[in-house]
Amino acid sequence: MKIDVLSLFPGMFDGVLNESIIGKAQERDLLDIQVTDFRPYSDDVKHHTVDDYPYGGGEGMLLKPQPLFAAMADLDQKRPGPKRVILLDPAGTPFTQSVAQDLSKSDHLVFICGHYEGYDERIRELVTDEISLGDYVLTGGELGAMVIIDTTVRLLPGVLGNDQSAANDSFATGLLEYPQYTRPADFEGRKVPDVLISGNHQKIDQWRLKQAIKRTYLRRPDLLDKMKLTREQQDLLWEIQDELKGID
Template sequence: MRIDILSLFPGMFTGVFDQSIIGKAQQRKLLDIDVTDFRAYSDDIKHHTVDDYPYGGGEGMLLKPQPVYAAMHALNQQHPGDKRVILMDPAGKKFDQTVAKDLASSQHLVFICGHYEGYDERIHRLATDEISLGDYVLTGGELAAMVMIDTTVRLLPGVLGNDQSASHDSFATGLLEHPQYTRPANYAGMQVPDVLLSGNHQLIAQWHAKESLRRTYLRRPDLLQKVTLTLEQQKLLAEIQAEETKD
């Protein structure tokens, strides 16, 4: 996958994308990330202005269309072909794991990071997708783009050490992930559940399924309204509800 980012603050991405899983993915040529400062494409040769006051009045400054369009034109010249162009926008579709899976199916993603009060409306015409990280407003789109890229990249084949890891993540199945433990089996009196030490893979799988449902029921019951539970899961959920009511 290739990812291009248009930003006024390219330095924000350096430490993030040079480290950990994303850094390793780039080293292994599974991923190519490039950040472009679209201020360099401003037609204001002297001051490199990228924003201006809104017509009709209003608070703050808006990003002008010209630098962003010029940067996109240069990008298309250098890398022709289909692209998903994602505009970071608080009014966009809310980002979640389903959106990440959709983005992970693309070969080339472009993230446009806004700043200041907002965009000139004509910039929206460049986007194939307008996405929001959540119902709040950040100083700029850079942090949102980092989160979306990290979430998307880890779904690419070969990026994680174990390709099955992502399929068991929280939200991957619509439910939260079950609790997990590692050595030692007893730490400061806190014991790993016996079933996980039993070596019985069938019982362990059943425990995983039930505890995934329990965690979702207790912490994010809203998610249960969005998934279709199997008959077995419905039975497990009824057991959990009875157990939690008793407690």
């Protein structure tokens, strides 16, 4: 996958993109990321101005269209081919695991990171996708781009040591992840559930599914409302609800 980032603060990406899983993916040529400062593309040769006051008045400054149009034109020449161009914007589609899965199928992603009060509306003509991390405001799009890149890249084949790891993540199935344990089996009286050391993989799978449903029911019931539960999942949910009523 190719990823390009257009940012006024490319230095913000140095640590994130060159460490851990993303850094290793680049070393193994599974990923090609380039971060470009689009300020030099400004037609203001002296000051490289990229923002201006909004027509009609108002607070703050807006990104001008010219530098980003010029940066995108140059990018299309240097790295030709189809691209999904993502604008980080509070009005965009909320970012979810399913959105990341969709992005992971693309060959080339481009992120436009804004700053200041917002964008000149004409910049949206460059864009194929508008994405928001949530109902809050960040200083710029860089942090949002980092989150989306990290979430998307780990879904690419070969990036994780075990591709099944991503399939079992929270939200990958619509459920939160089940509780997990490692050694020792008994830590200061806190014991690992017997089923996990039983060696019975069928019972372990059923326990994990039930615990995932229970955790989702208790912490994020809204996720269950969006799911079409299988018969097994529905039966387990009813069982959990009956057990919790008994505790009450």
